[in-house]
Amino acid sequence: MRSFCLLALLFAVACGGSESDRSVFIWGKSGDAVKLDPANVTDGESVMVLTNIFDTLVTFEEGSIEIIPWLAESWEHNEARTVWTFKLRQGVTFHDGTPVNADAVVFSFMRQKDPAHPARRPDDAFAYYNDNFDALDKIEAVDEHTVRFTLSRTFAPFLSTLAMFCTAIVAPSGFEDGNDFATNPIGSGPFRFLEWKKDEFIKLEAFEDHFAGRPGVDLLIFKPIKQPEVRLKELESGGIQGMDNPSLVDVKRLEGSTDVQLLSAPGINVCYLALNTQKAPFDNKLVRQAAAWCIDKKRLIEAAYAGYGEPAVSMCPKTMKGHLAMKDREPDPEKARQLLAEGGYPQGVEIELWYPVIQRAYLPDSGATAIQLQQALEKGGFKVKLRKVEWTAYLEGTGNGAHQACIIGWMADIGDPDNYLYVLLDKENAVPPGANNRSFYTSEAYHQLVSKARSVPVWEEREKIYHEAQRLLFEDMPCVPLVTVPDFRVLAKGVTGYTIYPAGGEYFRAVQVNK
Amino acid sequence: MTFAVRRILLTIPLLLVVSLVVFALSDALPGDAADLRFEKQPQAKEEWREKRGLNDPFVARWGRYIGGVATTLDFDDSYLDDRPVGPDLLEKLQATFELTLFALTIATFFGLLAGILSALYPRTPLDYAVNVGALFGISVPVFWLGMMLIVIAVNLLGFRYSSNRVDPVLDTSHFVTNLYLLESLVRGDWNVFGSAFRNILLPCLALATIPLAVITRMTRSAMLEERGKDYVRTAQAKGATTRRVVLRHALRNAFIPILTITGVQFGALMGGAVLTESVFNWPGLGRFIVDRGVGERDTPVLVGGILLVATVFILTNLAVDLLYGVIDPRVRRGRA
Numbered sequence: 001m002r003s004f005c006l007l008a009l010l011f012a013v014a015c016g017g018s019e020s021d022r023s024v025f026i027w028g029k030s031g032d033a034v035k036l037d038p039a040n041v042t043d044g045e046s047v048m049v050l051t052n053i054f055d056t057l058v059t060f061e062e063g064s065i066e067i068i069p070w071l072a073e074s075w076e077h078n079e080a081r082t083v084w085t086f087k088l089r090q091g092v093t094f095h096d097g098t099p100v101n102a103d104a105v106v107f108s109f110m111r112q113k114d115p116a117h118p119a120r121r122p123d124d125a126f127a128y129y130n131d132n133f134d135a136l137d138k139i140e141a142v143d144e145h146t147v148r149f150t151l152s153r154t155f156a157p158f159l160s161t162l163a164m165f166c167t168a169i170v171a172p173s174g175f176e177d178g179n180d181f182a183t184n185p186i187g188s189g190p191f192r193f194l195e196w197k198k199d200e201f202i203k204l205e206a207f208e209d210h211f212a213g214r215p216g217v218d219l220l221i222f223k224p225i226k227q228p229e230v231r232l233k234e235l236e237s238g239g240i241q242g243m244d245n246p247s248l249v250d251v252k253r254l255e256g257s258t259d260v261q262l263l264s265a266p267g268i269n270v271c272y273l274a275l276n277t278q279k280a281p282f283d284n285k286l287v288r289q290a291a292a293w294c295i296d297k298k299r300l301i302e303a304a305y306a307g308y309g310e311p312a313v314s315m316c317p318k319t320m321k322g323h324l325a326m327k328d329r330e331p332d333p334e335k336a337r338q339l340l341a342e343g344g345y346p347q348g349v350e351i352e353l354w355y356p357v358i359q360r361a362y363l364p365d366s367g368a369t370a371i372q373l374q375q376a377l378e379k380g381g382f383k384v385k386l387r388k389v390e391w392t393a394y395l396e397g398t399g400n401g402a403h404q405a406c407i408i409g410w411m412a413d414i415g416d417p418d419n420y421l422y423v424l425l426d427k428e429n430a431v432p433p434g435a436n437n438r439s440f441y442t443s444e445a446y447h448q449l450v451s452k453a454r455s456v457p458v459w460e461e462r463e464k465i466y467h468e469a470q471r472l473l474f475e476d477m478p479c480v481p482l483v484t485v486p487d488f489r490v491l492a493k494g495v496t497g498y499t500i501y502p503a504g505g506e507y508f509r510a511v512q513v514n515k
Numbered sequence: 516m517t518f519a520v521r522r523i524l525l526t527i528p529l530l531l532v533v534s535l536v537v538f539a540l541s542d543a544l545p546g547d548a549a550d551l552r553f554e555k556q557p558q559a560k561e562e563w564r565e566k567r568g569l570n571d572p573f574v575a576r577w578g579r580y581i582g583g584v585a586t587t588l589d590f591d592d593s594y595l596d597d598r599p600v601g602p603d604l605l606e607k608l609q610a611t612f613e614l615t616l617f618a619l620t621i622a623t624f625f626g627l628l629a630g631i632l633s634a635l636y637p638r639t640p641l642d643y644a645v646n647v648g649a650l651f652g653i654s655v656p657v658f659w660l661g662m663m664l665i666v667i668a669v670n671l672l673g674f675r676y677s678s679n680r681v682d683p684v685l686d687t688s689h690f691v692t693n694l695y696l697l698e699s700l701v702r703g704d705w706n707v708f709g710s711a712f713r714n715i716l717l718p719c720l721a722l723a724t725i726p727l728a729v730i731t732r733m734t735r736s737a738m739l740e741e742r743g744k745d746y747v748r749t750a751q752a753k754g755a756t757t758r759r760v761v762l763r764h765a766l767r768n769a770f771i772p773i774l775t776i777t778g779v780q781f782g783a784l785m786g787g788a789v790l791t792e793s794v795f796n797w798p799g800l801g802r803f804i805v806d807r808g809v810g811e812r813d814t815p816v817l818v819g820g821i822l823l824v825a826t827v828f829i830l831t832n833l834a835v836d837l838l839y840g841v842i843d844p845r846v847r848r849g850r851a
Contacts, residue, residue, distance in 0.1 A: 024684050035596075123596045182596075198603060199798035201683035221683045225796045230665065230678060237669040239677035392551060 022218040023513050025495070027506070028231040028243035032199050032224040035182040038168035039112050042127050044411075044504060047165045048244075049202055049222050051505035054168035054187035057086055057105070057147075058159060062510075063265070063499040065321070065415025067159055071100060071169055071188070072147075081154050081457040088145040092211045094171035095192040102141030107172045109139045119175040121182075128166035128413070154455040156462055157416035164414050165505060190215040190509035199224060216497055216512035232490065235260060241492040241513055244506075248306035248364055251488055261491040265500040266319045266484070270312050270420070271362040271409035273373060273480040274438040279404050281351065286343035288477040291405075293339065294380035295373065296331040301483055304368035308488075312481035314470045315420055319484065319502060322417035322466040326474055336380030348381040354406035355386065356394040362409035362485050369407055369482075400432040401440050407482075408438055415503050417466050422450045425478060441478035518846070522836050526829050531581070533825045538577050541818050548594035548813045567592070580818075590819035600815045603803070608785075608823050609693035610680060611792070611799035615784040617696070618719040622726035623777055629727075630734020630773075631761060637739060645731060652728030661721040661794035668717060676717065678796035682710040718795035722788055726780040733776045737769035744768075770842050778835035782828035786821075800824065 033046040038054050041047060059070040069075075072086040092100040111119040112129040113136065135158075138150040151158065161167065174186035185193050190212065191204035202222040206215045223240060225231040228247040234240050236259065246254070246262075254262045275282040275291060282288050297311035310318065313328045340348060355370035356363070363369060367388070374384040389397060398406045412419055423429055423436050427447045430437040446469060453465040473479075487500050497510035553560035564570055568579070583589035590601040633645040668674035681687055681695050685707050692698050696715065699708035741747060742765055750760045789801035800820060808817030839846040 022684075026683065195688050197683075197687075198606075199803075200679050203683060219684060223679060223683060225678050226793065227796070229662065230794065230796060233665045233669050234676055234678055237674065237676040239675060 023216075024219045024221065025217040025242065025508060025511055025513050026221045026223055026240040027508070028223050028225045028234060028240040030224070030226060030228070030231075030245055033196075033202060033222070036185040036193070036196070036202075037182040038165045038170065038185075038187075039108075039126055039129060040124055040182065041165070045224070047504060048506040049204075050165050050168065050185075050187075052189055052191045052204060052220060052508050053185055053193055054165070054170065054189045055092075055100075056164070056168050057088075057162045059163050060415065060501055060503055062507075063501060065160075065268070065412075065503050067163055067415070070163075071105075075159075079457070081156070081158065082151040084149040084151075084158065085142070086147045086149075088147065089211055090145055092188055093209060094173070094188045095186050095207055096171060096173055098171055098173045100169060100188050101144050102147045104172055105147045105169055106139055106141050108167070108169045109133075109136070111170075111175075112166075113139070119172070126166070128164065132161050132164070132166070132414075154457055156454055156456060156459075157414060157418045160414040160416045163503070191220050210509070212509065215509040217508070220508055235490055235492060238492070241495050242498065242511075243490050244488075245361065246488050246490050248308055248488075251308065252306055254490065258493075260493065261495065263489045263491060263498070263500060264486045265502060266310070267361065267487045268317050268319045268412040268415075268484075268502045269362045269409060270315060270317050270484055271369070271407065271482045272312070272315065273482060274398070274403075274406050274408055275477070275479055276401060276404050276406075276438070276440055277442070277478050278401060278440045281343070281345060281349045282404060284343045285476060286339045287345065287349070288480075290336040290339035290343065290380060291377060291382070292477050292480045293329050293332050293336040294376045294382070295480060295482070296376055297328070297482055299331075300369065300372045300376070303372050304365050305483060305485060306364075309483040309485045312484045313474070315424060315473055315479065315481050316417045316466065316470055317412075317420070317484045320412065320417055320420065321415070322421075322463050324467040324470040326470070331376070333379040333381075340381045345381070348383055350383040350385065351377075351404050352385045352387050353377075354389055354394065354398060354403040356391050356407070357388055358391040358394075360409060361411065361487065362483070363407065364485070366407065373407070396433070398438045399434040399436075401435065401438075403438075406438060412503050418450070418454060421466060421469055421473075422454065425473065426450050439478035441476070443472070443476060443478075446472055446476070518840060519837055522833060526833055529829055530826060533829070534581055534584075534822055535577065537818050537821045537825070538580065539573070541814050542573065544812075544814075546812060548811055550812075552595060567597075584819075584822070590822075591815040593815055594813050595811065600813070600819055604800070604816065604819045604823060606693045607798060607800040607803045608827075610797065611785055611788055611801065612827075613694050613696055614715060614719055614722060614788060614791075614797060614799060615781060617715055618722040618784065619726055619777065619781055621719060622723040622730055622780070625723075626727045626730030627734055627766075627773070629731045631738055631766065633731070634735045634738035634742065635761065642735075645735070649728040649731045652724040652731075655724065657721050657724070657790045658794050660724060661718070661791060664717050664721055665795075675713075677710075677714055680711060680714055680798065681707055682714075685710055718791050718797050721795065722784060722791045726777070726784065729776055729780060730773060733773050734769065737772050738765055741765040741769045767842065771839060774835055774838055774842070778831045782824075782831045785827045785831075786824035 029045060029048065031045045033049050034043055035041050035046055036050060038050045055071045057070060057072040058067045060066065061068045071089055071092065073089050075084060075086045077084045088102060094100060111117045112126045135151045135153055135155040136149060137152045140148050142148050169188060171186040174181045183196060190207055190210045192207045194203040194205050196202045204220040206218050208214055225234060228245055231243045232246055232250050235243050251262065254260060275288050277283055301307060301309040311328065313326050314324055316323045353370060353373060355366045358366065370386050374386055377384050397403060398408065410420060410424055425437055425439065425441050425446065427442040429435060430440045430442055449465050449469040453462045456462050489500060491498055494514040495511060496514065497512050501507055549560060549563065553563065568576065580591060583591065588601050589599065590604055592598060593600050629645045633642040636642055665676055669676045687695065687707060690698050695707060695711040699711060747760060747765055750764050786801055788799055789805050791797065792799040792802040800823065804817060804820035807813045808820050
């Protein structure tokens with residue numbers, strides 16, 4: 001009997017709970033952050049935390065990929081767009097009170113550029129910087145609030161790349177006295193870092209002195225909850241106030257729900273079928289076109305994306321600037337057989353299709369996608385053997401060109417078509433190991449187009465070139481664009497001020513929780 | 516006394532052998548986290564391996580590792596970022612320990628209760644119900660049960676479910692250990708205790724099902740066996756109450772197999788709670804080993820994690836063996 005009394009007491013304690021008068025917003029995410037050093041991360045889970053701790057020189061307009069001034073008030077550049085001068089906002093401080101000045105900006109870039117920089121750590125990789133800033137020649141502080149960047153050549157997407165997380169301005173003071181910046185970051189963003197308990201939570205606190213005003217909540221907590229179903233249950237029961245990546249089945253159920261808010265926005269991503277142009281039979285353009293004629297994208301979306309998604313026609317997604325609207329091929333297996341015969345395979349041809357063991361936003365159910373593609377291709381005369389590969393080995397194998405065909409996708413890091421058309425298909429990126437051009441498409445004509453587009457400063461001219469490049473891709477078909485998937489978020493009732501940012505990262509400064 | 520000392524001394528060579536096997540096996544595995552980390556820089560990788568002493572002979576590495584673990588609990592540094600993995604491992608071990616301890620307490624209490632009752636009233640509806648329940652407990656997969664528990668708690672009972680261990684809004688940064696329940700109890704911090712208790716309930720119910728069923732069945736069969744024995748009849752004949760006969764006489768003799776199975780379950784849960792930990796997002800050791808050690812091939816996490824689980828297993832068995840002696844003096848005096 002005594003033990004029952006004890007149990008009852010415990011229960012009373014458990015159900016009591018505590019009411020704190022601070023407003024709290026807890027965000028449920030699929031995984032924990034890896035590091036909290038913005039220059040040293042490559043994964044979305046870390047980035048969505050960092051975008052709240054740090055500021056960049058320029059940033060994205062709310063819910064768009066347009067660039068607006070942020071830490072930099074204004075800027076100017078020469079006609080060739082190789083010399084950029086940024087005027088910094090005055091009176092801005094980091095969380096520890098040190099000033100955000102030109103020296104801090106130079107520091108943030110130089111520690112990535114200069115291998116002999118005193119702030120270098122042994123495990124620094126700076127992957128994003130190395131991929132994007134090879135044209136950056138010099139960065140200097142002109143005066144306390146003016147910074148000048150000098151590029152070795154015109155690099156059209158430059159301004160967009162300055163909104164990317166890896167260029168966040170870090171506090172030089174955070175690298176002194178043996179502070180481990182990757183676990184105790186100091187920035188100037190709307191939230192200040194408090195505590196990180198690995199695999200449990202990351203706790204941030206409102207930064208009262210942020211130049212854009214105090215954020216809407218007192219505490220911002222990130223909580224990794226791996227299973228999307230569990231994440232949703234916790235949201236429904238009030239344990240968290242917002243979450244990303246609900247399972248698509250749950251999205252169906254939540255539509256029209258009055259208990260929670262379901263948000264969606266067209267994603268900037270594309271899932272595609274990469275055809276290895278260096279290997280038979282896809283070294284033949286007609287065979288690649290035949291594959292494109294087979295695939296019924298609408299049906300694929302119904303079967304493998306629970307109906308959520310839009311057929312992709314171009315490798316530059318509809319939501320990205322520079323996209324060219326084209327009329328897609330209507331699925332026609334007969335036409336495919338005919339092209340296959342013309343290409344030298346009247347009896348059809350056997351191929352191996354690789355697909356990964358992983359869930360990505362653009363690939364919620366890789367197995368179902370693979371089976372759909374297999375069925376579609378077999379109707380058009382291909383004999384398809386499926387090969388399922390674990391994710392790391394998959395990236396390695398396809399990056400080395402071991403596959404004939406593979407299913408893969410891409411999500412934007414920056415708001416520029418270069419991020420798709422150059423990164424995924426230019427011959428400069430078809431070099432193993434770790435090639436991003438998994439079609440190993442080496443067309444010289446295409447290379448001329450996308451390289452030119454990188455160095456032309458005027459957007460209207462660049463757009464024309466990108467349109468031409470997309471037409472060329474549609475004809476050459478080094479890869480078949482399949483689908484663009486919308487982004488989904490679920491918020492608790494009473495949460496306001498949240499917007500989905502299409503280029504990735506989460507920005508919670510305007511979020512408010514009304515009880 | 517000599518029994519206890521001998522038994523304790525025996526664990527040391529046992530631990531050494533376990534560590535040797537784990538170390539050798541992980542050494543034989545092809546590929547590790549460093550392959551990815553230094554994907555395009557074979558030279559940097561070679562320098563790193565040299566610096567970390569990974570090119571030394573096997574015995575030297577093993578000796579160094581054992582020395583580090585035994586003297587300073589240094590479980591080597593991660594292959595991903597060269598940070599020590601020891602603190603993480605020990606933190607997760609505590610999280611799993613708390614969950615396991617709590618689950619096993621529930622399982623033992625209710626398992627004994629159900630087992631004794633069904634042995635007292637064999638072939639009655641009560642007995643059948645316990646049997647069916649135990650069968651259910653053993654066979655239902657925990658990932659399904661876990662999900663169902665959450666759905667029932669949230670949607671039917673209106674329980675404010677929160678995964679993880681304690682409400683992150685509460686300040687726990689000053690806690691010394693990672694045993695939230697015990698430490699908050701000691702500190703008298705009722706907010707943290709309430710939150711930790713509420714959060715541990717569901718995962719521990721899910722985790723308790725299998726040991727509960729196992730203990731129930733073991734208790735039932737052991738009790739049934741004892742009940743038919745002469746000494747029980749003698750006790751009844753001399754007029755002892757049923758309560759006394761069952762608890763003092765029969766149960767004490769039935770306890771050895773029950774204790775054995777409970778000890779084994781404890782060890783198994785420490786490393787095998789992966790599924791429960793995954794469903795309930797519990798930051799425990801099993802999940803850490805699977806995600807980091809196996810998933811990302813971070814060898815020190817794999818080796819250290821398995822070593823810790825094995826150690827707990829061995830220590831539990833040691834404790835069980837010593838308890839035999841307490842319960843049954845014959846074990847203490849035996850030849851062995």
